[in-house]
Amino acid sequence: MGDVRSMLTTYRHLVGAKIRSDWQYRTSFVRYLLSQTVVTALDLAVILVLSEVVPSLGGWNLSQVAVLYGLTTLSFGLGDLFVSQVETVATHIQLGTFDRFLLRPLPTIVQLPASEFALRRVGRSIPAIITLVVALSMAEIDWTVDRLALVPMTVVAGTIIFGAVWVVTASISFWAVGAREVANSFTYGGGFAHQHPLHVYSRWVRTLLGWILPMAFIAYVPAVHLLEAPNPLGIPSWLALTPPLVAIAAVVVARTVWRAGIRNHQSTGT
Numbered sequence: 001m002g003d004v005r006s007m008l009t010t011y012r013h014l015v016g017a018k019i020r021s022d023w024q025y026r027t028s029f030v031r032y033l034l035s036q037t038v039v040t041a042l043d044l045a046v047i048l049v050l051s052e053v054v055p056s057l058g059g060w061n062l063s064q065v066a067v068l069y070g071l072t073t074l075s076f077g078l079g080d081l082f083v084s085q086v087e088t089v090a091t092h093i094q095l096g097t098f099d100r101f102l103l104r105p106l107p108t109i110v111q112l113p114a115s116e117f118a119l120r121r122v123g124r125s126i127p128a129i130i131t132l133v134v135a136l137s138m139a140e141i142d143w144t145v146d147r148l149a150l151v152p153m154t155v156v157a158g159t160i161i162f163g164a165v166w167v168v169t170a171s172i173s174f175w176a177v178g179a180r181e182v183a184n185s186f187t188y189g190g191g192f193a194h195q196h197p198l199h200v201y202s203r204w205v206r207t208l209l210g211w212i213l214p215m216a217f218i219a220y221v222p223a224v225h226l227l228e229a230p231n232p233l234g235i236p237s238w239l240a241l242t243p244p245l246v247a248i249a250a251v252v253v254a255r256t257v258w259r260a261g262i263r264n265h266q267s268t269g270t
Helices: 002-023 026-053 062-082 084-095 099-103 108-115 119-138 145-174 180-193 203-212 220-227 237-241 243-264
Strands: none
Touching: 002 026, 002 108, 002 119, 026 062, 026 119, 062 084, 062 119, 062 145, 062 180, 062 220, 084 108, 084 145, 084 180, 099 108, 108 243, 145 180, 145 220, 145 237, 145 243, 180 203, 220 237, 237 243
16 A cells, blocks of 8 residues: 555656646647647537437437437546556657656556646546536436446546556557557547447447447446437346446456566667
8 A cells, every 4th residue: 555655646746747847838738728628529519410410320319429428528538638648658669768667666557647647638528528417417317326326437437448448559569669540540539439329330340349449338338228228239237337347357458468568668779
């Protein structure tokens, strides 16, 4: 416990220093924050425009799709805020600067997000929170104790799963430098894809982005139970309670892959 407290204290100091540094350029901070908010809101605009042409998407109405958007985008936004910085490992490996992280008495998986932390990225979460609150109030939900607990549980588990996917895909850089765009296709592409009901996609997309990369548990699986929405895939209701278990498994896999990448890492010698 002492080591954990020490690590959290160090992380807090590193993040605090980064926030203070970014806040020295307030205009840039605010502009980036607004741009993140607007760009994320455009995804919602696409859903709203699509609903004018297709009122029901895979049997889901606008409020149900909006809940799915809110859960997915909020989890993605929090993952982007706290974990996505691991994707900079590709740049550090190319420049030979990754070695300095190995020399410090703090896990590399903690150092990278802390050293590149940017509070302005919270802009991704702003439209997601607003949309989720409004959509939940509009959707006809029979609120029970389990459904009330399901919303925050889903967001936390979804954030962890997104973070684990970021770590796994970023780890590709230990074996293939320059694979960052391939990794982004799973993280950013997967985040966008899961703003819509999973069953509207073809089987191979559902298999890859839904179950192999367990993004179905980020929002779709719990949303089916929460909203009592059409369920063409026949997902059992008890599966809605499993995202925390999936999140734990994802963390174990991500940790294993990251450690394997560290062992495979070869310094540039500079």
